[in-house]
Amino acid sequence: MARQLVGSLLAAIAALGVTTAPAQAAVDFTGAVKLDNCSGSLVRLPTSTAADKALVLTNGHCVELMKPGQVFVNTTVKERRFDLLGASGSKIANLSSTKLLYATMTGTDAAFYQLNTTYGQIQQQYGSRALELSASHPVAKTQIRVVSGYWKKIYPCQIDGFVYQLKEADWTWRDSLRYTSSCNTIGGTSGSPIIDNVSGQVVGVNNTGNESGRRCTMNNPCEVNAAGRVTVRKGTNYGQQTFDFVSCFGPGTTLNLSLPGCKVAKPR
Secondary structure, three states: OHHHHHHHHHHHHHHOOOOOOOOOOOOOOOOEEEOOOOEEEEEEOOOOOOOOEEEEEEOHHHOOOOOOOOEEEEEEEEEEEEEEEOOOOOEEEEEEEEEEEEEEOOEOOEEEEEEEEEHHHHHHHHOOOOEEEOOOOOOOOOEEEEEEOOOOEEEEEEEEEEEEEEEEOOEEEEEEEEEOOOOOOOOOOOOOEEEEOOOOOEEEEEEEEOOOOOOOEOOEOEEEOOOOOEEOOOOOEEEEEOHHHHHHEEOOOEEOOOOOOOOOOOOO
16 A cells, blocks of 8 residues: 555656656675675775776684784785675675785774786676775764675664774774674674665774673673773674775775875784
């Protein structure tokens, strides 16, 4: 009944010569990838072209549990494979990389692999597009979707706020995203893209959550404010922002940590 009423209303509006804005497409599994131990996503920079080698974004801890201060840059690695998913969550391609462009667990928890195929080749062969990284700091109360390629599950929630410092065991992350409770992510969702539900852009990468209410231990991160006060939120999950990385890439998805505005951790 409601659908018929909506249809009649739209017909009446059309008869008056008034156009309506198209509905925002829902976030799906387009661009999501599955790793052997984590989730990830096929991502592009705002300036990327079809001829550029494609990038996969995941967590630094999906590469390995890195030491504080450790940063990998332009590293040749054993071949890493990624299952690329289509909109419905079904596997549509095998992608691979032997080049780890960047990985760290210092200040953030992120890694970028450069594939041996271009964005254009992936689009032509598999009909899949890459998700665009947002170049802007997200805002609180934004509707987001955490898309897990590993579990083929989408978690809908909002950005609840930002954490000055998020501490877990030996690691400290800055300006982390805190989710509202409906993003109850679990193991295997690490590396999932955090997607703005309106723009469709990637604003972060999912990485952790406080599982048992412990304070600042493994799998139990704690929040630390600018005054040093510690807060523990059992059952709350978090992600790391990715807009800072946009300033760290030159043409052709070339990583250049000396570029102006590139503020991510650098090798010592």
